[in-house]
Amino acid sequence: MTEIQTPRLLLRRWHEDDLVPMAEINADPEVMQWIGDGSVRDLEQTAEDIERWEEEWDEEGFGLFAVELLASGELAGFVGLSVPAFLPEVLPAVEIGWRLGRQFWGQGYASEAAHASLEFALQDRGLDRVISITRTGHEASENVMRKLGMELERQTTHPVYGLPLSIYAIDLTQYEA
Known part of the structure; x- marks a missing residue:
């Protein structure tokens, strides 16, 4: 079982009792405003998401980690790696992404977890x-990408929703520099 511990977080595979807290995160319109078309996701959709994330772990040897606060055991959301199949123009590629509950924003958790995931991608896997994709103008996510040492590679348009996307990237030589 793959786990990564940072000073404040445990990145781990998904447990059954993660469903409800992740569904609460996915049901928050502020959390979801920059994701896809901005629609919230319900309990059933979240269960399908988690199942798909776990399948990616089994198939690819990487995936989205559940992010747990070490101090409280609370599920903060997810961070990790996935294949961005929704955007064929960037394939083959592996994307690092994150989604945290609003109460966990602004505390450096996304950067801490994303840095550990990036190290996992480049050194362990x-x-x-590694690339990262965000809706253009999502400053909080773009700031995390820059903190990871990623640079804006290009801009494109979401193939389904027609929304502008920014694609950041980092390679192993940039990471090691």
Whole structure:
């Protein structure tokens, strides 16, 4: 079982009791405003998401970690790696992404967890390049990307929703520099 511990967080595979807190995060319109078309997700959709994330772990050897606060055991959301199949123009690629509950914003958790996931991707899983995709103008996510050492590679449009996207990237040589 793959786990990563940072000073304040435990990044781990998903447990059955993560469903309700993750569904609460996915049901928050402020959390979801920058994701896809901005629609919230219900309990059933969240269960399908978690099942798909776990399948990606089994198939790819990486995936989205559940992010747990060490101090309280609370589920803060997710961070980790996925194949961005929704955007064929960037494939083959592995994306690092995150989604945290609003009460966990502004405390450095996304950066802390994303840094650990990036290290996992490049050093443990042997990837030589990682991208991150966000809706253009989502400053909080773009700030995390820049803190990871990622640079804006290009801009494009979401193939389904027609929304502008920014694609950041980092390769192993940039990471090691």
